[in-house]
Amino acid sequence: MAEVRLTGVTKRFGRDVGIEDVTLTVPDGAFVVLLGPTGAGKTTTLRLISGLETPDAGEIAIGGHVVNDLTPAQRDVAMVFQQYSLYPHMTVRDNLAFPLRSPILKTPKDAIAARVREVAEVLHIAHKLDNKATALSGGEMQRVSIGRALVRQPQLFLMDEPLSSLDAKLRSDLRIELKRIQADLGATLLYVTHDQIEAMTMATHVGVLDRGRLVQFGPPKEIYENPASLYVAGRLGLPRINALPAGLFPGAPAGAKTIGLRPEHIAQGEGQPARVVRVEHLGDQTRLHLTLDGHDVITLTDVHTDLGPGDTVAVAPRNPLYFDARGARIT
Amino acid sequence: MKRLAGWTMSAPATLLVALCLIVPVTATIAATFVTGQGPFAAYAAFFGSGFRRAVLIRTLEIAGATTILSLLIGFLTAYVVSRAPPRWRSILIIMAVFPLLTGVVVRSFAWLIILGRNGIVNNTLVGLGITAEPLPMIYTQGSVIVAMVYLFVPLMVLTLVGVLENIPDDVIQAAQSLGAGPFATFREVIFPLAVPGLIVGAVLVFTGSFTSYATPQLLGGERQMVMGTLLHQRAMVAFDWPGAATISAIMVAVTLAVVLGMTRVAKRLNPMAT
Numbered sequence: 180m181a182e183v184r185l186t187g188v189t190k191r192f193g194r195d196v197g198i199e200d201v202t203l204t205v206p207d208g209a210f211v212v213l214l215g216p217t218g219a220g221k222t223t224t225l226r227l228i229s230g231l232e233t234p235d236a237g238e239i240a241i242g243g244h245v246v247n248d249l250t251p252a253q254r255d256v257a258m259v260f261q262q263y264s265l266y267p268h269m270t271v272r273d274n275l276a277f278p279l280r281s282p283i284l285k286t287p288k289d290a291i292a293a294r295v296r297e298v299a300e301v302l303h304i305a306h307k308l309d310n311k312a313t314a315l316s317g318g319e320m321q322r323v324s325i326g327r328a329l330v331r332q333p334q335l336f337l338m339d340e341p342l343s344s345l346d347a348k349l350r351s352d353l354r355i356e357l358k359r360i361q362a363d364l365g366a367t368l369l370y371v372t373h374d375q376i377e378a379m380t381m382a383t384h385v386g387v388l389d390r391g392r393l394v395q396f397g398p399p400k401e402i403y404e405n406p407a408s409l410y411v412a413g414r415l416g417l418p419r420i421n422a423l424p425a426g427l428f429p430g431a432p433a434g435a436k437t438i439g440l441r442p443e444h445i446a447q448g449e450g451q452p453a454r455v456v457r458v459e460h461l462g463d464q465t466r467l468h469l470t471l472d473g474h475d476v477i478t479l480t481d482v483h484t485d486l487g488p489g490d491t492v493a494v495a496p497r498n499p500l501y502f503d504a505r506g507a508r509i510t
Numbered sequence: 511m512k513r514l515a516g517w518t519m520s521a522p523a524t525l526l527v528a529l530c531l532i533v534p535v536t537a538t539i540a541a542t543f544v545t546g547q548g549p550f551a552a553y554a555a556f557f558g559s560g561f562r563r564a565v566l567i568r569t570l571e572i573a574g575a576t577t578i579l580s581l582l583i584g585f586l587t588a589y590v591v592s593r594a595p596p597r598w599r600s601i602l603i604i605m606a607v608f609p610l611l612t613g614v615v616v617r618s619f620a621w622l623i624i625l626g627r628n629g630i631v632n633n634t635l636v637g638l639g640i641t642a643e644p645l646p647m648i649y650t651q652g653s654v655i656v657a658m659v660y661l662f663v664p665l666m667v668l669t670l671v672g673v674l675e676n677i678p679d680d681v682i683q684a685a686q687s688l689g690a691g692p693f694a695t696f697r698e699v700i701f702p703l704a705v706p707g708l709i710v711g712a713v714l715v716f717t718g719s720f721t722s723y724a725t726p727q728l729l730g731g732e733r734q735m736v737m738g739t740l741l742h743q744r745a746m747v748a749f750d751w752p753g754a755a756t757i758s759a760i761m762v763a764v765t766l767a768v769v770l771g772m773t774r775v776a777k778r779l780n781p782m783a784t
Contacts, residue, residue, distance in 0.1 A: 229687045251686040252694075258687035264680035268702045268780050277698065278688040327688060337687070 181242030181334040181367055182207045183228060188237030190223055197223035199391040200237070205384070210361050210368045212378040212399075214414050215388035221371040224388070225337045228369065229258045242334055257328035259338040263320040265312040271323050272308040275299065278331040298326045301360065318349040325353075329360065336361075336368040342377065354380060375415050379403070387411045409437055409506040418442050418466060418477040420500075427451070427472060428496050435509050439500035442466070445478040450495025455486050469494065539759045545752060552756040562740070566760065569736040572651060573720035576658040580715045581708060583659065584666025589700075591667065592674035603671060607664040614661065618725040621657040622648065625729070654730040658719045665718070666711040673707025674700075705780040709772045716772075717765045737761050 183205040190197035198220035205211045213221040226232040228239060230251035239246055246254050257278065265274050275295045279286040286294070299305040302322040307315060312323060321341055328336055341357075342350045358381045361368050372378060378385055379399050386396045387410075395407045399415070406412035412420045421440040425431035428451065431438060453471040458480075465484055469476040471494065478494065486492060501509040543549045556562050591602045609617055624630050625647040632644035647653055677700060685695040723738035730736065735743070737757060745754035 231683050231687060250691065251683075252689045252691045255689075256687060257689075258684065260680045260684055262678070262680055264678060264684040266681060266685075266699055266703075268705075277685070277690070280698075324684075327684075331689060 183335060183367065183369070184238075184240040185224075185228070186238040186240075188224075188227060188234045188239060190227055190232060190234050196220070196391040197232070198227070198388070198393075201388075201391075201393045203386060203393055203396060205367060205369060208365045208367055209383045210358070210370065210381055211384045211386060212370045212372055212382035213386045213388060214372065214375070214378055216373075218390070219388040220391040221388055222339055223391075225258065225339050225369060225371055228254075228335070229256050229337050230254050231258075254335075255331075255333045256335040256337055257331050257333040259321075259324050259328050259336070259341045261340040261343060263317075263324045265320055265323055265327075267311075267313045269312055270308065271299075271304060271310050271312055271315070274312050274323055275308075275326050275330055278327060294330050298329050301329070302326045302356070318345050318353070321345060322353070325357070329364075332364070334367065336366055338368065338370045340371055340373065343373065350374075350377075357381065375417060378415065385415070387414050406439075406500065407508050409439060409502040409508075412439050412500060412502075416441055421445075421476050421478075422502075423471070423474050423476065425501060427474070428499070430496075432501055432509055434503050435501040436504045437502040437506070438496065439502060440476070440478075440496055441500075442478045444496065444498050445476070446495045446497045447478070447480065447492055450493050452491050453494050455488055455490045455492060457488060458484065458486060467492070535758075535762065538755045539762065542752065542756045542759050552752060553760075556753075556756050556760065562757075565735050565737060565740050568651065568734065569720060569738075570764075572654055572658065572726070572736060573716050575655045576662060576719040577712050577716045579655070579659045580662045580666045581712060584663050584670055584711060585704070585708070587663070588667045588670035588674050591671050592677075599675075603668070606667045609660070610664045614724050615728070617661060618657050618728045621653065621660070621729055625653050625656070648729060649731045649733050651730070651734055654726050654734055654736075657725050657729050658722065661722075661725060662715040662718060665714055669711040669714065670704065670707045673704055673710075677703050702780045705776055709776040713769050713772050716768050720765060720768075721761055 183203075185201050185203045188201045189199055201220075201224065213224060215221050223232065227234050228241070230246065230249060230253075234247065241254060241256070266277065269277070272295060275298060276291050279291045279294060295308070296305065299308055302325065304319055304322050304326065307319060307323075312320070315323065321344070325338075325341060328338075342353055345353065354377055360366075361381075370377070370381065382399050384397060385399045385402045387394050387402065389410050395402055395411045397405075402411060403415045406415075409422060413422070421442070422437050423440065425435035425438045428438060451471060453469040453476060455467060456470050456475075457468040459466040459468070460482075463482070465480050465482050467478050467480045467484070467486065469478065469492065476494070480486065503509055542552045545551045587606055591599055591606065594602055622629070626632070627644045627646075627648070629648075631647065632641075635641045636644060681699060681703075682695060685699045686692075690698060721738055722736070723742060726734060726736040727739050727742075730739070737760070741754055741757045741761070744750045744757060
């Protein structure tokens with residue numbers, strides 16, 4: 180297991196920026212989630228670390244060794260792709276054994292069989308070992324794909340939205356499983372996702388990318404509670420943070436243009452009157468869609484609320500976040 | 511009702527194949543077993559002749575060499591084409607198959623000009639003083655093979671590009687990121703996935719070159735007689751129809767054997783292919 184260090188890494192594709200001057204240290208044993216919309220450079224970052232792309236500038240080090248000039252095979256990383264990318268001409272067993280049969284590792288036959296068995300047990304696919312890889316369900320294929328990365332026990336795992344094409348139930352099962360496996364192995368893992376629940380539940384660190392730049396890096400709690408910008412604040416939290424003109428409520432600091440209110444950071448029963456537009460009962464929580472001076476606001480309320488559309492409720496900020504005209508946080 | 515419609519629509523083609531292919535071929539082959547001197551007399555005569563055995567062996571050699579060379583050249587070309595950016599891909603394919611737009615005879619004739627006694631190659635060699643005399647390149651087995659490879663590589667490229675394009679980049683990259691070097695990636699992933707295409711291409715090229723007539727006629731002449739030219743000679747020059755029928759029966763048998771053999775090879779190389 181190893182620490183990963185990116186220093187000033189830049190990659191462009193023609194005129195398009197892949198990532199721009201990214202400096203990032205992934206501590207040994209960390210579970211780092213990279214967040215950002217499509218095109219922010221998440222996948223590019225993974226591909227650069229894996230060696231499938233070469234950086235235009237900057238240095239990539241794994242376990243203290245600069246790997247810029249090494250081939251993907253020499254880097255001792257294992258990548259899991261979004262689309263499984265299993266070898267269609269092999270059985271599940273052969274797919275799992277493939278990385279161990281590579282010339283660099285030279286594992287003895289019985290050790291390969293034992294390791295494949297072990298990984299298959301962990302991922303609950305032992306009964307499918309002799310199936311054709313393409314004759315599996317989506318969830319099984321993705322587990323094989325993850326298993327293929329696990330068998331090698333590499334220094335570093337790279338996973339590119341591995342759960343995005345699975346259904347919700349399977350996704351939450353595998354989420355727990357992945358986190359457990361990572362904790363058991365003490366593995367360093369870099370994980371790309373759109374899904375903020377995955378980010379919040381699995382990550383030890385979250386890196387937020389914006390148009391190729393790393394805009395904030397830290398524990399998920401810190402990113403959530405202490406976002407450096409409005410952009411970062413919008414990446415975590417569901418329902419999303421409410422971004423309203425700062426002047427809507429009294430007490431905004433000088434230079435503030437926007438006030439950011441998390442749904443749970445709105446006190447009810449005091450302050451400005453807002454009209455209820457819609458009430459969403461989700462079972463474990465109830466969401467209140469309000470309109471305040473023509474601005475939409477979403478907040479949470481008592482699960483058994485009596486409020487209905489058309490009612491008026493007074494709202495006031497509690498622990499608000501302020502941002503300036505450029506979206507930067509004002510503290 | 512649907513089934514009837516299907517039959518009706520495929521009837522003309524079925525009828526055409528039955529009347530123009532199955533009936534005459536069956537009749538021709540059947541005739542070789544009824545010669546009045548026992549059922550296998552015609553074949554005994556064929557294999558009893560040293561000359562005809564040599565022709566069969568030469569034809570197998572030429573077809574085999576053509577197939578192997580076309581596989582090598584075609585695979586490399588197709589791989590480059592299939593991994594090229596989409597914008598370039600169609601241009602490269604058009605360039606690769608451009609020779610197909612002219613006829614077989616024309617393309618074979620081109621090689622006469624290149625390899626002939628006063629051809630481009632000989633003129634250059636003599637002109638540069640590398641050889642004193644023009645080299646006898648034409649009417650050799652080599653010249654036939656060269657021309658046939660030229661003839662069949664576009665076919666191979668077309669067949670293989672389709673198969674190679676269908677191998678997702680992800681699968682190749684997964685192999686690389688999981689510790690396989692370029693050679694292992696090729697051997698374990700790309701090659702097995704390409705096997706179905708290689709087999710189709712090999713069967714097409716082998717049967718095509720085994721039964722070819724024009725190219726060996728032009729570039730091999732009488733000296734490099736192959737099954738196709740021998741057949742023509744027996745039927746149209748010597749009017750030895752039973753002999754010609756025997757030759758065609760052997761050609762059909764060899765072709766069938768090759769197709770079946772290749773399918774078995776494919777099963778072994780890529781057991782998952784269906």
